[in-house]
Amino acid sequence: MARKSNRQTAMRTRIAAAAARIMAEDGVDDFALAKRKAARQLGALETQALPRNDEIEAELRAYRALYHADEHARLIEQLRRVALDAMRALERFHPYLTGPVLKGTAGPYAEIDLQLFPDSPKDVEIFLLDRGVPFATHEARRYSGDRAHAVSVITLLWDSVPLRLSVFDPRVERLALKTSMAGRVLERAGAAEVSALLRSEQASKVR
Known part of the structure; x- marks a missing residue:
């Protein structure tokens, strides 16, 4: 054995x-x-x-x-800058960065994952339509504990980078969210934290 x-x-x-x-x-x-x-x-x-x-x-x-240390560091910095730009544009919807771009494990074809918590899911779609941004939508589930939450997922390109917006009910913003019932809690960061990450990366380059 x-x-x-x-x-x-x-x-x-x-x-x-x-x-x-x-x-x-x-x-x-x-x-x-x-x-x-x-x-x-x-x-x-x-x-x-x-x-x-x-x-x-x-x-x-x-x-x-x-x-690929140097090449990958440049990629992560680029993706985080695009993410921060999108988060600032979507500020009214309380955006958080999550997934491989936040963790620093994203590859060259990775999507940027943002969580949004608007008053209504349609608010995000209207925002994009008003700006002429093409997008697609589908439904998904996310979990807090053993409770499932229906989520609208919007996919689009932002500055030529794939962006995935998971649109939640605002009442679950403070909950620890997971992609599956048995999965780990998703780490996430607000715009201020992503900005701080980028400043830290810049500071490390000049040491």
Whole structure:
């Protein structure tokens, strides 16, 4: 039993490293897809051997720090600047940055993820229509604890970068939100925090 457990642990580590490499080199931003591709490459048949997202994330950070440190730092700075510009334009809707751009793990094809909390979901659509911004919408679910919340998701391009707006009821703004019932709470940052991140990055360049 111990030997099997050790094999599974070793395979988890190998899959996490392979998935991180796929995400970094192939521009894959979907953890589940990267896991499946990595598992197939390594011939892993046991689902117990699949790593958690945070394990892949740790490997992804390490990989990029080793092979693409300067290039990736520039990409993250660029994406955060675009995010901040969008957040300032959408200020009336209480925007928060979340996802890979905030975490610093985004790849070259990543979407910028913003959470919005307008008085009405239609307010955001009207705002975009008034400015002639093309967009598409679909419905999704987000969770706080074991409670599901219906969310309108708006996708568009902002400064040629894919932007995904998750539009919530304003009453859930102070809740800890998750993408799935069993998932982790989504980290998020307001415009002031994103601006502070960018200032910190600039300061680190001149040291």
